[in-house]
Amino acid sequence: MAKSQISYSCNACGAVHSKWSGRCDGCGEWNTLSEDTGISAGPATAGLGKSRGSRMVLSDLSAREVPPARTNSGLAELDRVLGGGLVPASAILVGGDPGIGKSTLLLQAAASFARSGLKTIYVSGEEASAQVRMRAERLGLRDAPVQLAAETNLRDILTTIEAERPQLVIIDSIQTMWLDTIGSAPGSVSQVRAAAHELTSFAKRKGVSVVLVGHVTKDGQIAGPRVVEHMVDTVLYFEGERGHQFRILRAVKNRFGPADEIGVFEMTGGGLSEVTNPSALFLSERGKPSPGSVVFSGIEGTRPVLVELQALVAPSPHSQPRRAVVGWDGQRLAMILAVLESRCGIPFAGLDVYLNVAGGMKISEPAADLAVAAALLSAREDAALPAETVVFGEISLSGALRPVGQTENRLKEAAKLGFTAAIIPEGGKPGGDTGLRLTRATDLTSFVGDTFGAG
Ligand code: TYD
């Protein structure tokens, strides 16, 4: 017989523990463990040998499979992030901070997909239908053939979907949904996990695409989207600074397309509008060349994107100087500072270091190393880099510069935006003739010497 057993799961990362503790071993967060109820431990393994299950259906790997017919929404930025449109019967999670614009994005997406011919239902567990309608009015979407419902009971939702047979269902948000078979409150790990499981398996069985909206929570009050990440085909995160108008939709997992693809939007009074040339947007606030500012030519998914890195280096009044970064990895910054100190003999001790990626963009590529080092040096030496120059390249712990992928695409994008020169690592592919004046460096020391004189 199935034995029920108490377990504890983390609201932040979903890790399951057999004992309660103040801190989650999985992610290191405090006070995020809560009791799982209603989840049975499954059949005792000892019994498995005796009872017979039914046989699985086996098929050949070589069996022919036709690629699914995708539907384009008409929102090109969204379609690209999905890997070229919506795949039927797929499950998608859209996570993001509260208030970042998830409901706005998905209402616009629902309207676009409905206009492209998909039967679409939008279920809001947070707002009344009237509120959603008012938002649609403001966004100019009142005439889109989207069906609305304000509901949180998953049993009723699934019954309705079964009867209506839509092709796309949007659940806003997964944290408000509850199953009457589970004792804990909506938003708890057990509820979120079970609701997501029901919805995704329903989607696969009935051929309905579902989009789950998930709030990212830092305080662990409600279960975060990481609990459901592994159940869905595609995980998109909607990022941006609340005070900034730019929003980035990023694919962090995609079974039907490249991960790391981004779509760029701008939040306006009339909803989200697509930004088709993100480089121009990210560089739009850039003034004259100034110390600490460097333009990095990066690759986001399949597309090159230029962004400005800004560094500030100032004498520290603290005994422990500050290292603050926004939009890049703090560990990687520490590594580059260490390489500059030990390989090039440029000390940063006693100096506060701040690094910011302009426009609310987040960069994870190691190709940004050289641009970061250039921004730090430029700030430290109070000397601006030559005007209209882009920089990219990876730095190794030895201080050597490594060539990075897609050199030609990076250079072409820079040329398109009016840049005339680039500083890149020696080696790798020549990069074609992009019309840019190329300065190549083999290691960080020679880069420092060439760019900032003696260094
Ligand atoms: P919302 O989509 O409700 O965020 P989420 O679902 O992620 O919690 O968006 C909330 C913010 O977006 C709100 O602060 C107002 C702003 N907004 C606009 O600036 N323009 C608009 O047209 C709309 C609908 C919202």
Ligand code: MG
């Ligand atoms: Mg919302």
